[in-house]
Amino acid sequence: MFPRIWAALIFCSVSASAVENIQPSEYRQRRAKVREQLAKEKGLLVLFGSTEDERGDLRSRYFQEANFYYLTGWTEPGARLLLTPDDEFFFLPARNEIKERYTGRKLAPSDKNAVDATGLANVLNTNKFELTLFNKLETAEKIFAILNINKQSPLRRLTGTRAIESAAPLIFPLRQIKSPAELTLLQHAADVSAAAHKAAWLRAASGLFEYQVSATMTNVYFEAGCERSSYPPIVGSGPNSTILHYNKNDRRMDSGEVLLMDVAGECSMYASDITRTIPVNGKFSARQREIYDIVLGAQRAAIAAIKPGMRLAKEVENSLHKIAFDYINTHGKNLKGEPLGKYFTHGLGHHVGLDVHDPGPPIQPLVAGNVITIEPGIYIPEEGIGVRIEDVLLVTATGSKLLTASLPSDPDAIEQILNARKR
DSSP, X not given: OHHHHHHHHHHHHHHHOOOOOOOXXXXXXXXXXXXXXXXXXXXXXXXXXXXXXXXXXTTBXXXXXXXXXHHHOOOSTTOEEEEETTEEEEEEOXXXXXXXHHHOOOOOTTSTTHHHHHOOSOEEEGGGHHHHHHHXXXXXXXXXXXXXXXXXXXXXXXXXXXXXXXXXHHHXXXXXXXXXXXXXXXXXXXXXXXXXXXXXXXXXXXXXXXXXXXXXXXXXXXXXXXXXXXXXXXXXXXXXXXXXXXXXXXXXXXTTOXXXXXXXXXXXTEEOOOXXXXXXXXXXXXXXXXXXXXXXXXXXXXXXXXXXXXXXXXXXXXXXXXXHHHHHHTSOBOTTSOBSGGGOOSOSOOBOSSSSSBSOOTTSOOOTTOEEEEOOEEEEGGGTEEEEOBEEEEEOSSSEEETTTTSOOOHHHHHHHHHGGGX
């Protein structure tokens, strides 16, 4: 009876909460900040929204390019944005009635509500883009764009021999500091992703296939209105738990093994990233518990040290990675009596936002407003044990706030929940 009640509570909690979208005024403020930088650089910025050919096919739905979305909030394909120090222009493709029979009606530049719907005053047909750009190039000393994303964009052809500089320095620092509205969306993504993990804990059992657990998890956040997974679900049992980005998810799990689940949803374009490792039969073996406790200790040590000025990178001053690595390397041994540090084979964490790996180099000092993951792991192929524990945190002025606090990581709490399945 307990699992049924808890499962019902999981679905109710993730589907009943309404999340407000980011308001048009915030997108205007973001563009205004970029335009302030363009004034200093005497430049202009061109962004191409992704097309249906680039971001959508018969097997997946269309999704907007993240930087374009960050500045516009626009989710339909084929749009273009031109920002100058003193103006902004938004270009929409003309209506294609034949294509709309397959993919639905889109806003056209000639629609009466185009200005209100886009939040931009100058909404033009994309056939006006080249002339508008040429006119603005006369007074621009620099041209900024997101390079190597819109492969089909005509920007290089239109600008001739003039150099195009990366717009990353203009946009990425803004994306790294999350606004209150963004934090609300990130918290929602974390909550529904945590609920997905709880549902998996109720489902996982010897004899099930990894893909069955994956399906249980994705169903929870899809039911909650999330559009897609933040990344292909990683559900690895036994030997597969030691493969960092394993996503075949086709093995049948057995009693006595651990099950590593790195799964999260993307909701309203904002991603989460959560990993938990559980014992399939409901109780860690002594060795599994030893490895789990070391990983958890390393994570807690790193989290305790989070504050502005710390860094995620290895071998740098104020390194959170070094704190986690040193903990792992001084606790426990492998079967040959060697330290376990060599089994921590990846980075400690990354920024999270519109992309699950949001802009933010690990060598860059953290600042208040960053949202990051902390995810130490130990992977021992010769023992068939892989353990990773990953949480999402907001960096605050004095420390951090755990956005994934609703999902336990304490091994006793995990075992208690797992054993409740039998009641």
